[in-house]
Amino acid sequence: xxxxxxxxxxxxxxxxxxxxxxxxxxxxxxxxxxxxxxxxxxxxxxxxxxxxxxxxxxxxxxxxxxxxxxxxxxxxxxxxxxxxxxxxxxxxxxxxxxxxxxxxxxxxxxxx
Amino acid sequence: xxxxxxxxxxxxxxxxxxxxxxxxxxxxxxxxxxxxxxxxxxxxxxxxxxxxxxxxxxxxxxxxxxxxxxxxxxxxxxxxxxxxxxxxxxxxxxxxxxxxxxxxxxxxxxxxxx
Numbered sequence: 001x002x003x004x005x006x007x008x009x010x011x012x013x014x015x016x017x018x019x020x021x022x023x024x025x026x027x028x029x030x031x032x033x034x035x036x037x038x039x040x041x042x043x044x045x046x047x048x049x050x051x052x053x054x055x056x057x058x059x060x061x062x063x064x065x066x067x068x069x070x071x072x073x074x075x076x077x078x079x080x081x082x083x084x085x086x087x088x089x090x091x092x093x094x095x096x097x098x099x100x101x102x103x104x105x106x107x108x109x110x111x112x
Numbered sequence: 113x114x115x116x117x118x119x120x121x122x123x124x125x126x127x128x129x130x131x132x133x134x135x136x137x138x139x140x141x142x143x144x145x146x147x148x149x150x151x152x153x154x155x156x157x158x159x160x161x162x163x164x165x166x167x168x169x170x171x172x173x174x175x176x177x178x179x180x181x182x183x184x185x186x187x188x189x190x191x192x193x194x195x196x197x198x199x200x201x202x203x204x205x206x207x208x209x210x211x212x213x214x215x216x217x218x219x220x221x222x223x224x225x226x
């Protein structure tokens with residue numbers, strides 16, 4: 001059974017810092033990995049989708065990497081801003097018909 | 113529509129009552145998913161539809177939970193004899209097809225069972 005772990009559970013940084021969020025998964029036979037953002041009381045917003053054949057994806061100040069063999073992904077946020085404060089969730093989709101499996105998320109606070 | 117729409121956004125009910133939660137996916141998306149999210153946790157899978165049929169309902173916690181998608185678009189999650197432990201945010205997501213990968217989520221329906 002796939003398990004997804006996100007470390008740290010919470011992170012507080014001053015504005016302008018670069019930061020890295022970590023995601024690990026136990027079954028490396030994944031189809032893709034997706035990073036989401038969730039604001040308090042809101043739904044999930046898709047940030048980046050990395051296919052299993054890809055090593056990284058970039059969108060603006062966000063960069064996500066994938067290392068299937070080690071079962072890890074990182075989300076890099078450059079020049080953090082207070083508006084980046086949210087919970088960031090990592091989810092993996094295994095090959096076959098298994099559903100998207102989520103981690104518990106990392107709650108990020110960027111202090112002005 | 114422009115995005116996944118869920119109604120109601122909030123529902124408060126009493127223990128033992130019946131509840132229906134509705135999801136309207138993005139137009140043209142054939143795959144639809146229901147997830148449940150408790151406070152401080154990641155979303156947990158409940159059920160997945162491909163078209164009108166439930167392709168995978170392995171995440172439904174018990175037989176009090178049921179979902180339908182009769183015309184392959186709007187879906188309704190039905191919960192009978194609600195219990196306090198059913199309190200959570202119920203999230204719906206859709207994707208173009210099963211293997212397109214990228215899921216788009218609605219804002220969720222927050223259910224509180226008193």
